[in-house]
Amino acid sequence: MNKIIEAIGLSKSFRTEAGELEVLKGIDLAFHEGEMVAITGASGAGKSTLMHILGALDRPSSGKVLFRGTDMFSMDDMARARFRNRSVGFVFQFHHLLPEFNARENVMLPGLISGQSHASASQKAGELLSELGLSSRLLHRPGELSGGEQQRVAVARALMQDAGLVLADEPTGNLDTATGNSLFELLLSLNSRKGITFVIVTHNTSLADRCHRVLHMADGRFI
Numbered sequence: 001m002n003k004i005i006e007a008i009g010l011s012k013s014f015r016t017e018a019g020e021l022e023v024l025k026g027i028d029l030a031f032h033e034g035e036m037v038a039i040t041g042a043s044g045a046g047k048s049t050l051m052h053i054l055g056a057l058d059r060p061s062s063g064k065v066l067f068r069g070t071d072m073f074s075m076d077d078m079a080r081a082r083f084r085n086r087s088v089g090f091v092f093q094f095h096h097l098l099p100e101f102n103a104r105e106n107v108m109l110p111g112l113i114s115g116q117s118h119a120s121a122s123q124k125a126g127e128l129l130s131e132l133g134l135s136s137r138l139l140h141r142p143g144e145l146s147g148g149e150q151q152r153v154a155v156a157r158a159l160m161q162d163a164g165l166v167l168a169d170e171p172t173g174n175l176d177t178a179t180g181n182s183l184f185e186l187l188l189s190l191n192s193r194k195g196i197t198f199v200i201v202t203h204n205t206s207l208a209d210r211c212h213r214v215l216h217m218a219d220g221r222f223i
Contacts, residue, residue: 001032003066004165004197005054010063012049023049024060025220033164034195036188038208041217047201048169050217054199055167056084067165085114089158093170095150097142103129103153104138110160121160128156132186148179155186159196168200172207180204 012024023046031037039047052058054065056072065072067087072080097106104125111121129138132152142150151171158166168187172180184207190196200211208214215222 001034002068003030004033004035004068006030006066007050007054008064008066010050010053010065011061012046012053012058013061023220024053026063027220027222029215029222031165031197031199033197034191035213036191036198036211037200038211038214039199039201039217040203040205040208040214045217046220047217051167051169051199051201055088055090056080057090082114085110086161087163087165089161089163089166091151091154091158091166091168091171093173095142095154097150097153097157099142102139102141103134103145103149103156106142106153107156107160110157114161125156125160128159129153132156146179147175148183151175151183152186155183155190159190163196165197165199168198170201170203172202172204181207184210 007027007029010024010027011022013020013022015021027050039050041047049058053060056065059073067083072083075083098109104122107125107128108121111124112118126138129135132155134149134152134156137145137149142153145153171187172183175183187198187200188210191198202208217223
């Protein structure tokens with residue numbers, strides 16, 4: 001399989017009142033096209049920091065991140081923002097939907113930002129939401145949706161640009177067991193049917209074990 005994203009010598013430190021805090025410590029890793037990978041580890045291990053860097057939401061202190069061979073951090077800020085919009089989808093523990101917009105409008109946003117017409121983005125968003133079982137909820141605002149439905153809208157938004165890579169940080173962490181399992185089944189299905197690469201941070205070991213690989217982080221490293 002071809003590599004979709006690769007980290008080489010990845011380190012990240014933050015300045016604190018107590019001094020330099022090293023969160024990532026020289027990580028080397030690669031994820032391949034069509035993989036579904038779980039990342040586990042205790043809180044504070046560096047999982048979310050790693051995800052933010054892999055998704056170009058934050059910069060490393062040192063090292064490289066290659067997306068299909070291109071160094072993301074050799075791009076200028078505008079080019080990196082375009083890359084992030086078009087190439088990577090994000091799903092977070094808290095869905096981060098805009099409360100004043102309905103489900104379809106929330107899903108449309110990445111397309112509109114990239115220059116799609118309103119009509120085209122609306123059609124694509126409606127199709128995605130219908131595919132994820134929300135055809136009757138297109139016009140509902142986030143506050144009118146259940147937790148599981150909100151996360152399905154967030155998944156649809158992550159797929160709006162046909163991203164080959166979706167980074168999901170505790171996507172089931174705010175859901176009850178049954179709803180979380182249902183959402184995870186959805187991600188497994190999308191991986192199987194569409195070949196989307198998923199990297200999923202989770203504390204749920206039973207869900208993690210259903211992925212192709214499980215990587216465990218501790219103290220800023222994989223063990």
